[in-house]
Amino acid sequence: MPKYQFHAMNEEAAAAISTWIYPTPYTMYSMDDSEDTLEELMNGEYFYAETADNPCIGFVCMGGSARVPGGYVSGIYDNEAYIDIGLGLEPTRTGQGNGTEFVTESLEFIRRTYGHTNFRLVVASWNERAMKVYQQVGFIKGKEFASSVRGQEINFTVMHYSSSFLI
Structure with a gap:
């Protein structure tokens, strides 16, 4: 039985996620509780995750919401064989060994729901x-590129996952 249950984002979960503040050095992943953040979380590309003891423990997003602007210039989004994903765990749950299971179950949710088997994500290098x-989980590091985040130039690493990697 999966630990995480995924649901289409709703206003209550979006409001909770929009207040998440991550500690240093992960502050670039913090939310700002703005109307723009809430609108993005409600754009149809986000899903929240709950557990038996927490109604909103994480999220996964797909498509354009998972893309970093600098990647367009670098051409990393040209290969349409991959679906772009982004993930986030509630800040107090990070760094405690929850990541592997959360990522694995997020991929399985997307695989079951949408049939995707090839995933791409971007992470700060x-x-x-x-x-x-x-x-x-099985992702492989790929190309690096730079992008501006809140006025700061950040290097990112593209990572790919395909069920064919596991054969």
Whole structure:
């Protein structure tokens, strides 16, 4: 039985997620509780995850919402064989061994619901903790590119996952 249950984003979950603040050095992943953030979370590309003891423990997004603007210039989004995904766990749940199971169940949710088997995500290149989790699940590091986030230039690493990698 899966630990996480995924649902289409609703206003209550979006309001909770929009207040998430991550500690240093992960502050670039923090939300700002703005109307724009709430609108994005409600754009139809986000799903929230709940557990038996937490009604909103994480989220997964797909498509354009998962893309980093600098990747368009770098051409990383040209290969349409992959679906772009983004993931987030509630800040107090990060760094505690929850990542591998959350990512695995997120991929399974998307696979079951939409039939996708090839995934692409982008992670800050300095975020070794997240990259380690993604690699444990089966993602492979790819190209790097730079993009501006809140006025700061950040290097990102593209990671790919395909069920064909597992054969």
